[in-house]
Amino acid sequence: MEDFRTSYLRLCKENRLEPQQSVLSHLSHGKHTETSGGRSPRGTPSKMGPGNHGVVLDLSTTSLTVQTCSVLGAALAKDCLYGELRLSDCMIGDEGFKLLAHSLCSNAAVRNLDLKGNNLRGPSAEALGKLLGQNHTLRRLCLEWNSLGLDSDRFALLAEGLAANNSLEVLDLRNNQISHDGVSELCKALQRNCVLSSLDLRWNNIGIVGGRSVLAMLQYNKTLTELELAGNNITQDIMKAIDVARQHNLDRASLTNEHQSRQSIMTREIKQLRTQKKQQASDLLHRIDQQNELQSRTHRDTAHKIHQLQEALAERKCAFNALNAKLSKTEAELLLAEQRSRDLSDILEVSRKENSSLVAMHQKEMQTQLGEKASSESKLLHDIASLKDRNLHLETKADELDKRCQHQQDQIYELKEELATSHAQVKLQATQAEERLQNEKQRLRDQQRDLERRHASEMQHQRESAEESERAYRDRIVKLEEHRRSLEEEMSKLKNQQLTERLALEEQILSTRQRVKEEEHQRMKHLEDKIRLLSNAKDDIQQHYSQQMQTIAELQAKNNNAGLEVESLKRRLEELNQELAGKNNELQAEVNKVKLSSSKQLSRMEAQIQDSESLRERCSTLELQLAEQTRRHRTELMDRDNETDSLRERMRSQDMEYSRIQEEETQRAGMLQAAISGYLTSTRTPMSTPRK
Template sequence: MDETFTLFVRLCKEHGIIAQESIINRLRELSHGSETVLDLSNHTLTIETCAVLGKVIAHDLAVTSVLLSDCMLDEEGAKLLLAGLAENTVVRVLDLRGNNLRQVATVAIGNFLKKNQTLEALFLEWNSIGIWESSFLVFCEGLSFNSSLQHLDLNNKIDHTGAKELAIMLRNNNTLHTLDLRWNNLGLVGGRALVDALRQNTSIVKIDASGNNIPRDVMTSLENEAIHNEDKVRLSTNTYVKTKTLSKEIDFLKSENKQQLVQFLNEMELKNSQMNVCNDSNKKTINHLQETLDERKSALNALRAKLDLSETSLQLSDEKLKDQTLLLEISRKENVEISTKFENQIKQEREQRSQLENKLHYELEDTQDKMNEYRTKLIEVERKYTMQSDQVTSLKQQVAELKSEHSNLRLQNYDTRMEKERKAWNEEMKSLKSTHASEVVELRSRMEEIRKSEEARNSNMRMRQDALANELSELNAKLVQERSNHDDELRLQRARLKEEEQAQASQLQEKIRSLMSENSENLKQISLSSSKLEEAHATKVATDIELDGVRRILNTVQRQLSNKDADTEEKINHGRQELNKRIEQLMHDSTQCSVLREKVTCLEKRLADQAASNKDSLQEKEKIIDHLKEQLRMTKSEMERVKEDELLRATSLQNAILSYVQGNNSVLDHSKKK
């Protein structure tokens, strides 16, 4: 906690502010202890101290509660404190009771609640937040946007309209648990609005609205709704606990069932392995017996069918060789056509990918150029705004100069009149000394009347001067307020434009990344399909080589038939077996080719879908660009409207100053005539 004390002292020195002794002592006590509560209650805080404290609190120090009750906070000081608290993510409790916060502070609290999403308890008792409807509406909007506040204390002169705004807030807020509305002026209308809101809100479990001129039946309905919400919360918590326990039991049962299934499957595998061993042994015995029978049959029928078998086998082998050669040639042609088709498709897809990438790159460059143009337009608008502010300052200087000239002229005229009157009075006194005493008395009475009239005139002139000074101060205050409002609007518009630009740029970048990833995946799939085609081609080459070997074997068999009749049957059988194996391999290769064809069709469908999705994404980008253009047009129209308002205000100021100067000149001319 030493950080808060050192940071406060350092910021006071940097800003040239004399730190308050009471605040320094309290921070020193806090730094020596282990508390996490910053208690500054009953301490008078100046605006400068509030500004420094706001900067200290914005640093996320180890302070979870800030107590500022009965501190006589100024509205600007409260605004600075809340601006610092808006950036804090550690403070959970804020106490602002008894500070007589009004319109500006209410708006600041509403903005603070919109930004801060960590505060849990807020105490605003004995303030004046509910008097102004516009500021209280901002406060309620902040509450509706907030998603962390659970406890709220409002004793702030809230009437039935404020109660309606609170009801709208309660319909949108789902985090508040307790709401204290004692000693306000809600009335029957406000109580009914709160009852309707609580029927839709299920998070409020405690609400206190005593001392608000609410009828007893409405109060009972409010309490019943709060109790109903509390029962709902209790039931939801109980159901959550029960579902959690049941889910744990279900997971445990699932794990046990899985273990039992694994054991059962292991037992089944053992039984299957034993059955397979028995079946293999039985098959071996059956095959051995079948072989013996076949040998005996072949021995008996060998002498009878040697010639027939040899001739028929040779004819069949020739026919099969011819059929196989035809099939091989057809398969070669088909493979060549498929490979050329795939190569052409891959080339076309690569060209389309390159064209799409170039198009997207050009679109990105165009969007960046447009964003730069919009930024230059914003800079021009800011420059025009600075020129207008310079014109306003020059007008203020002219008003001050006219005011000083008017005061100087009035004093000079007054001095000249006084000198003239003194001279006339001296001359009259000299003439009156020579006359009779009665005439002296009459002249004295006349002089007293003249003096009284002059004093009355002087008092009237002073009253007029004070009225004009008050009008000038009011005009200056209005100018300052309008300028601050205009500055706030410009800042908000700049922030909105920057956020929208960043969001749109991030969206475009994410879409480009997704397109690049999809392109890379498609290229990988194409490379895999090409590798599979190469493997199929290699297998076909191997089959061709093996068929050539088979042909050679058949030629050797035909040569040996003339010399060895006895060995022909064994060789023919061996040739048949090899031919059957080769035929099976060829059939397997043909099935692989069909599978590859299906994969190729799937890839073609995927490419078509990808092209359609790319078209859709391009259309979405065009829609986004049109939306951006419309937003820029709207901002331009708003800026032009603001310029027109500023020009109207400047002309009204000029007219007011001219009327003021003309009125002063007319007053001076009238006084001179008199």
């Protein structure tokens, strides 16, 4: 890291540039910290996760100028330290990235490159194409939140570089404004790429045409297992077809990985077998002892598990007893619910009677109100009739006054006639009585005037009183009519209110009855379901318990058979070892015997030179016999080796069978324990739920 900082400062000095302080601070204060592949603090070089090499150079959110990008690229071109380069949100731009990409073409250390949010456009896409075409060490490339897809022609150059690349495994192109043309070029390139396994194209402008191009590409590309296409306006049928093709690739990759893992496992096993072939019989005996110890330990574990299962069975019995108690409690609750239902029905009957009494009371009140209304109407009619009679009386009185006035006028006319006759009679006395007559005339005129005035005033007074009475009667009639209308409206309102109250009461009674019936039905149904579930659970647990007991008995029988077979194999191996030792002793005795006979023959040949030919023939025959015995001994040794190998194979198969049985027993015990715990939790859950 100090070398990189020194190189950066040297290049800045050579290019006559002022070093960027933010970059220097990251390079100065950075420390090597162990990481598991996650992001380290900004500017802190850290060890990368599994599958990566080197440390991390994190310059995220640091604004880098074009000159700084040029110097950094020149420093990174020869760097072998940093395995991951994080340049997200650095505002690099197209010019800066061109310089970086040109330098990274010769870098052989960077495995991960993060260029998120750097406003990269068409020129950067062209530079990326050259980088991918020349750099064959890059594994992961993040180009999120850029605009590489704006220029489809230059994006096609990026696709060509991706087609030529044979190292990139993960490519992130989210939010890059990639159109369907760009995706078509990318899919054409991916048809020739057999390394890329993860591609993220979310939130672009692919559309239906681009989705079809992706689907056609997946018919040829069998290595792409992770493909994200959300936010691209692709129809559901195309997405489903793409998911199916991707799942096929994923299955193919999993099968390939499984095949490779199995191949590596088989290779390791073959190596182990070759090394095991070189071991002696003592190792086999030691292994048999270990198997015996393992078998005894397994017996102990099995006994312990059986003890645990018995305890679990006892707990299950306790749970059954608790369930029986709960069932009895539920039956008691059912009886209480029935009693409550009967009480509610009694209450409903009482409410019905009360409603009927209320209805009768309302009807009586209505009848009384109707009677009062009829009496008030009759009273009003009587008052109207009396007012009419009084009006007629006043009219007759006015007629009488008119007649009286007419009678007085007639009297006046009569008096005038009498006056004329008296004037004719007392014409002689006119002079004397003229003055008197004039006075009398004046008096009569005044009296007539007074009578007329009094009559007019009395008539006016009678008319005014009659008009006032008539007006008062009319007002009273209007008020009575208004009172009658208000009474009628009040009666109609009372009728409507009574009708609405009656309907509401009937609806409330019906709803109460329906609700009570539904509650009782639901409670009965819930209790029946609970009883049925409890009975089914009880039957299932009893059946599972019988199956587990049968499985335990079968496993014990298999375990006993395996132990007997191991004992027989051990005895057979001991017999073979004894036989091998006997053969070795016989061979040694034969060799010693042959040596002794050879020495005797040699001494005899030295003593009897004349019998040299016969001795030579006998020696040759003895040598042939010795060779034959040696050959037979070798064949017997080879047979013993083959038999030993076969015994080892049988022991290995027995070990595998024993381990498989042990794993099955462990799995069954785990399944039984899980079933017991699941049942206990399921039985506790209804007990803990509040009763409705």
